[in-house]
Amino acid sequence: MQGDRGRTGGPHPDRPGAGPAETWIDLRSDTLTRPTPAMYARIAAAPLGDDGLGHDPTAEALEEAGAALLGKEAALYLPSCTMANLVATLCQAGRQEQVVLEAQSHMYTAERGAATFTGTFPLGIAGTDGAMDLQRLADALWPGGSSLRTGLIGLETTHNNAGGTVPPLDHMRAVRTMALAAGIPVHLDGARLLNAAVHLGVPAAALAAEVDTVSLCLSKGLSAPMGALLAGPAVLVAEARRLRRMLGGTQRQVGIAAAAGLEALATMGDRLHEDHARASRLSAGLNGLGEMLSASIPQTNIVQVDLSRSRIDSAAWLGMLAARGVLARPLGPWKLRLVTHRHIDDGAVEAAIRAFGSCLEPG
Numbered sequence: 137m138q139g140d141r142g143r144t145g146g147p148h149p150d151r152p153g154a155g156p157a158e159t160w161i162d163l164r165s166d167t168l169t170r171p172t173p174a175m176y177a178r179i180a181a182a183p184l185g186d187d188g189l190g191h192d193p194t195a196e197a198l199e200e201a202g203a204a205l206l207g208k209e210a211a212l213y214l215p216s217c218t219m220a221n222l223v224a225t226l227c228q229a230g231r232q233e234q235v236v237l238e239a240q241s242h243m244y245t246a247e248r249g250a251a252t253f254t255g256t257f258p259l260g261i262a263g264t265d266g267a268m269d270l271q272r273l274a275d276a277l278w279p280g281g282s283s284l285r286t287g288l289i290g291l292e293t294t295h296n297n298a299g300g301t302v303p304p305l306d307h308m309r310a311v312r313t314m315a316l317a318a319g320i321p322v323h324l325d326g327a328r329l330l331n332a333a334v335h336l337g338v339p340a341a342a343l344a345a346e347v348d349t350v351s352l353c354l355s356k357g358l359s360a361p362m363g364a365l366l367a368g369p370a371v372l373v374a375e376a377r378r379l380r381r382m383l384g385g386t387q388r389q390v391g392i393a394a395a396a397g398l399e400a401l402a403t404m405g406d407r408l409h410e411d412h413a414r415a416s417r418l419s420a421g422l423n424g425l426g427e428m429l430s431a432s433i434p435q436t437n438i439v440q441v442d443l444s445r446s447r448i449d450s451a452a453w454l455g456m457l458a459a460r461g462v463l464a465r466p467l468g469p470w471k472l473r474l475v476t477h478r479h480i481d482d483g484a485v486e487a488a489i490r491a492f493g494s495c496l497e498p499g
């Protein structure tokens with residue numbers, strides 16, 4: 137089992153071409169987090185059934201715990217957050233209906249290909265820090281504007297592409313009010329919902345209360361190996377269960393994975409503030425290196441680094457950083473994304489800042 141810090145020497149397991157390093161500081165994503173020892177113990181002890189035959193006690197327990205945490209009548213366990221968002225769309229938006237999303241949201245930028253299956257039309261609305269422009273939303277919902285009826289509005293928090301930002305609760309309420317007036321349901325892509333709740337200092341249910349359905353990813357900062365929840369009204373979740381089977385997302389002894397999810401819900405939300413604090417320290421350290429780099433001030437665990445003033449593009453930066461044992465992800469040619477998570481401790485943050493600094497030294 138990999139150690140809790142998750143940093144190992146030698147060639148990187150996922151990036152053989154990256155070359156050896158004494159310790160890897162892997163800032164590519166919080167999805168890299170490995171299960172905790174308590175998760176492994178819970179997996180070994182999990183009572184199992186056959187979810188395809190309608191009963192896996194551990195999956196049921198996870199779904200009950202998820203519904204309680206999110207303050208919804210029911211929840212469904214799915215293999216991924218992408219599938220949770222897809223099923224939410226299928227349940228609520230009909231074919232030939234429009235799904236209105238913030239233009240940089242994950243459901244728009246990374247998942248809108250699902251429209252080829254759902255028959256819906258994804259419409260991207262420009263936003264600021266992940267919050268849709270409300271006037272543009274009003275224009276999009278105006279029935280005289282298009283022959284397409286809007287079937288669903290999608291929100292996202294924390295907002296991945298905006299840099300882990302948390303659109304204010306008031307924004308969510310404003311969208312909700314407009315949606316209610318138009319009779320349109322709202323889905324929240326809450327892949328990192330608990331990070332948002334920690335940032336706002338409110339229970340996750342307070343955010344979920346502003347929407348009809350909500351997804352929550354267990355495999356990101358919460359450290360479970362896989363899976364996501366979709367929560368909402370019981371009638372809708374029953375329909376989601378039927379659609380999950382249709383998509384091939386129903387699994388048998390799924391309690392193996394759900395057990396880790398149960399442990400994640402019970403214990404991992406309480407430590408997310410550590411990831412947020414380390415992201416802030418990382419950002420401050422990078423901004424302290426001079427004018428070549430400009431790091432976003434994070435609200436949660438994602439830092440975006442603008443490289444343009446260094447005149448070195450993201451591909452070259454990735455290579456220089458990998459040679460120093462640091463892994464990041466590009467966001468286009470002039471930006472990097474750095475994500476803090478359970479395997480990034482204070483020492484790793486300081487070492488990452490030093491690695492960036494050393495890349496800037498005249499060679």
Ligand SMILES: Cc1ncc(COP(=O)(O)O)c(C=O)c1O
Nearest residue numbers: 216217218219242296325327353
């Ligand atoms: C905001 C957001 N939604 C959905 C997803 C998809 O999650 P999954 O990889 O579990 O399908 C991601 C993954 O990065 C995400 O960041």
